[in-house]
Amino acid sequence: MRLTKFTDLALRAVMRLAVLEQGGPLTTREVAEEMNVPYAHMAKAIARLQHLGVLEARRGRGGGLELTVLGRRASVGWLVRELEGEGEVVACEGDAPCPLRGACRLRRALRDAQEAFHATLDPLTVADLVASPAGPVLVGLSGRRTG
Numbered sequence: 001m002r003l004t005k006f007t008d009l010a011l012r013a014v015m016r017l018a019v020l021e022q023g024g025p026l027t028t029r030e031v032a033e034e035m036n037v038p039y040a041h042m043a044k045a046i047a048r049l050q051h052l053g054v055l056e057a058r059r060g061r062g063g064g065l066e067l068t069v070l071g072r073r074a075s076v077g078w079l080v081r082e083l084e085g086e087g088e089v090v091a092c093e094g095d096a097p098c099p100l101r102g103a104c105r106l107r108r109a110l111r112d113a114q115e116a117f118h119a120t121l122d123p124l125t126v127a128d129l130v131a132s133p134a135g136p137v138l139v140g141l142s143g144r145r146t147g
């Protein structure tokens with residue numbers, strides 16, 4: 001199983017914002033810089049997270065991105081499911097559909113494996129992800145920003 005780059009960026013943003021109180025408010029551009037990814041890519045991931053209710057942007061002086069209560073308590077499994085969507089791990093349908101797709105045992109096994117992958121992430125929360133040693137490293141990234 002491989003996560004899309006989009007999901008990975010979104011999870012990086014969530015982890016960074018989960019330790020915000022130790023580093024002050026951040027803009028999308030700052031999160032992108034800290035995570036060493038293009039601004040446009042990070043902006044799309046941030047927009048999706050806002051749509052999910054995981055984070056919000058406070059306007060004005062001292063404003064910036066912050067996690068919502070939902071974002072702090074969110075299950076990583078739920079988050080990954082929402083970000084990845086309903087897609088299967090193999091392309092059985094589409095322009096050139098596989099002739100086995102209606103009766104394929106491999107397809108069922110891969111669906112089960114995908115569910116098991118997500119289920120493994122279900123007990124984890126965002127707070128779990130930023131426990132030491134990850135949290136201090138995330139906070140330390142603010143010192144590496146160029147702007």
Ligand code: SF4
Nearest residue numbers: 092098100101104107
């Ligand atoms: S062999 Fe099975 S899993 Fe592979 S593309 Fe065909 S239907 Fe899907």
